[in-house]
Amino acid sequence: MRTNCPICAKHQNPENSPLLQGEFWRVESGNIEASVKGYVYLEPIRHVEHWSEFSQEELIEMSELVPKIERAVGRIMPVDRLYIVVISEAVRHLHLHLIPRQQDDQEKGLTLIARATQHRSEIDSHVRREYIEFYDTLRKLLKSEN
Ligand SMILES: [Zn+2]
Numbered sequence: 001m002r003t004n005c006p007i008c009a010k011h012q013n014p015e016n017s018p019l020l021q022g023e024f025w026r027v028e029s030g031n032i033e034a035s036v037k038g039y040v041y042l043e044p045i046r047h048v049e050h051w052s053e054f055s056q057e058e059l060i061e062m063s064e065l066v067p068k069i070e071r072a073v074g075r076i077m078p079v080d081r082l083y084i085v086v087i088s089e090a091v092r093h094l095h096l097h098l099i100p101r102q103q104d105d106q107e108k109g110l111t112l113i114a115r116a117t118q119h120r121s122e123i124d125s126h127v128r129r130e131y132i133e134f135y136d137t138l139r140k141l142l143k144s145e146n
Pocket residue numbers: 001002005006007008009046047048093
């Protein structure tokens with residue numbers, strides 16, 4: 001826990017519930033304003049700023065969660081590629097952006113990554129509801145099996 005860290009603060013907030021909580025990591029829904037369906041964050045529970053600070057156990061759990069997320073998202077929508085990006089520039093607490101690209105997505109590569117990570121689009125309430133339902137389904141899938 002680090003003060004002034006938005007990720008630590010989010011983890012402490014009882015109103016925020018992750019899609020999945022592991023021993024060392026949390027899977028959180030990505031920002032809905034990004035309008036990238038299936039976009040999730042993988043965040044270490046511990047405030048870690050450098051890869052070299054991770055324990056072996058933390059890295060093992062991360063490596064298990066990535067394919068688990070890929071499978072679960074893939075059961076809801078056709079994922080062609082799953083991009084993984086770590087920037088952690090403005091927010092130093094390391095976190096992985098998992099950005100699925102669907103078969104028929106027009107945007108690819110850096111364009112899609114930029115849209116996901118900059119999340120500036122405006123979405124209406126109808127779309128917002130659709131995303132909330134999507135993440136509810138994903139939460140159930142992540143908790144059920146894989
Ligand atoms: Zn933190």
